[in-house]
Amino acid sequence: EHIVPGSGGKRRLGVMGGTFDPIHHGHLVAASEVAARFCLDEVVFVPTGQPWQKSHQKVSPAEDRYLMTVIATASNPQFSVSRSDIDRGGRTYTIDTLRDLRAEHPDADLFFITGADALAQILTWRDAEELFSLAHFIGVTRPGHTLTDPGLPDGGVSLIEVPALAISSTDCRARVERADPVWYLVPDGVVRYISKRQLYQSGTEGARS
Numbered sequence: 001e002h003i004v005p006g007s008g009g010k011r012r013l014g015v016m017g018g019t020f021d022p023i024h025h026g027h028l029v030a031a032s033e034v035a036a037r038f039c040l041d042e043v044v045f046v047p048t049g050q051p052w053q054k055s056h057q058k059v060s061p062a063e064d065r066y067l068m069t070v071i072a073t074a075s076n077p078q079f080s081v082s083r084s085d086i087d088r089g090g091r092t093y094t095i096d097t098l099r100d101l102r103a104e105h106p107d108a109d110l111f112f113i114t115g116a117d118a119l120a121q122i123l124t125w126r127d128a129e130e131l132f133s134l135a136h137f138i139g140v141t142r143p144g145h146t147l148t149d150p151g152l153p154d155g156g157v158s159l160i161e162v163p164a165l166a167i168s169s170t171d172c173r174a175r176v177e178r179a180d181p182v183w184y185l186v187p188d189g190v191v192r193y194i195s196k197r198q199l200y201q202s203g204t205e206g207a208r209s
């Protein structure tokens, strides 16, 4: 099934960065599809600290986003969650994420998975040049966005189509706030965690700080 593992090749590690506020089935389908298509051994989900692009927005506590990510991925033996970005503290830059993962897995090939919207911004990311030397980038389709090569160095990015799920965390948060359902947009355990912690309900204790 896997081309490389077990045959003396390098470990193939996917990296799925995100705010995951909350994690939803769009994230999970993207990771699963890339894992299959690129014969990845594992996909590490890395919840951000404070995302620099969202510095003007309120983001839920890192611990809640981390736990929702763990809940959503726990049943998949190929999925894991890294605390690297939330433990580093401060704003999250993908260059730091990749440097940490590279140090932790010196022998692995890294594949950074990103949706079409994020990929379009990639050349504006900190230390863009070095980013492409640390990982191969995989851009995935996302409804409402056009997937194009943002002009990475030759062979630096692969573009693939994944099943279209028109789900965003922004919409999930708005739904919870309006008391509309998020069942089947996010995993069942995440629905229950949101309700238990009263996330996204403005005016409650669990409201975003």
Ligand code: ATP
Pocket: 017, 018, 019, 020, 021, 025, 026, 027, 030, 113, 114, 115, 116, 117, 118, 119, 140, 141, 142, 143, 165, 166, 167, 168, 169, 170, 171
């Ligand atoms: P928000 O609305 O708060 O920005 P989001 O739904 O965009 O949340 P993020 O945590 O910002 O989720 O995204 C993490 C990564 O997952 C990004 O690379 C993003 O492009 C990708 N992604 C998010 N939703 C989808 C989706 N439905 N299909 C494909 N990729 C997605």
Ligand code: MG
Pocket: none
């Ligand atoms: Mg987003």
